[in-house]
Amino acid sequence: MARPVTVRLFGPAREAAGTSSLAWPVPAQGVRTRDLVAALARDHPRLAPTLRVSRFLVNGEVVGARARWVRPGDEFAVHPPYGGG
Amino acid sequence: MASIRLSRSPLSYQAAARELGGTALGGLVLFAGRVRPDPTARGRVVALDYDADRAPAIRRLREIADLARRRYGARRVVLWHRIGLVRAGEVSVIAGAACGHRREAFAAARFLIDELKASVPIWKTERARPARRRPRPPRPARGR
Numbered sequence: 001m002a003r004p005v006t007v008r009l010f011g012p013a014r015e016a017a018g019t020s021s022l023a024w025p026v027p028a029q030g031v032r033t034r035d036l037v038a039a040l041a042r043d044h045p046r047l048a049p050t051l052r053v054s055r056f057l058v059n060g061e062v063v064g065a066r067a068r069w070v071r072p073g074d075e076f077a078v079h080p081p082y083g084g085g
Numbered sequence: 086m087a088s089i090r091l092s093r094s095p096l097s098y099q100a101a102a103r104e105l106g107g108t109a110l111g112g113l114v115l116f117a118g119r120v121r122p123d124p125t126a127r128g129r130v131v132a133l134d135y136d137a138d139r140a141p142a143i144r145r146l147r148e149i150a151d152l153a154r155r156r157y158g159a160r161r162v163v164l165w166h167r168i169g170l171v172r173a174g175e176v177s178v179i180a181g182a183a184c185g186h187r188r189e190a191f192a193a194a195r196f197l198i199d200e201l202k203a204s205v206p207i208w209k210t211e212r213a214r215p216a217r218r219r220p221r222p223p224r225p226a227r228g229r
Binding site: 008010011012014015020057060077079080082083084085 | 118135136137138140141166177178198201202203204205206207208209210
């Protein structure tokens with residue numbers, strides 16, 4: 001069985017989901033980032049508004065406008081708008 | 086030279102000033118941000134819970150320090166941020182720069198804190214405490 005994707009949630013995303021990390025099962029060939037975001041919003045409706053304003057990173061790299069694939073074992077980070085200081 | 090820190094321990098303003106030491110540097114500006122006990126719908130803020138995506142945050146803090154060096158000639162930079170629970174009144178962030186003269190030092194320090202807030206993956210969650218209701222004074226007993 002393929003390893004899951006580790007979804008890391010920060011700040012308001014963590015608060016909305018009630019956890020800082022999710023093990024997300026994906027098929028062996030992977031999943032498109034936009035499909036992963038849509039699935040997260042379906043499974044965690046309280047997270048959906050935050051996902052709409054967040055940026056995403058795959059293994060520490062910001063995912064641009066082009067669709068990317070997330071593979072088993074990858075880390076997928078959800079970054080809501082920043083709020084340090 | 087840049088001092089970058091994401092810390093669970095209290096930040097010392099004096100220690101930050103020492104990092105900016107160097108007698109040849111004529112302008113030294115140090116900004117400290119504190120947690121305000123603001124009123125909210127859920128009561129008064131008693132603390133902020135800071136969260137960071139550590140590796141990208143450290144990387145971006147280094148980039149900002151490098152930009153301050155190149156744009157404003159900052160010879161020394163301090164960029165420190167607390168992580169975890171920071172109580173109202175405590176320092177949550179310190180941004181400072183030492184330059185040859187005051188004008189560049191003010192500009193560099195302002196750039197550092199503005200860029201940190203806008204582009205470093207750090208988040209805060211308010212922890213509030215509802216105001217206590219005052220107990221009602223007892224009614225005086227009615228005489229017959």
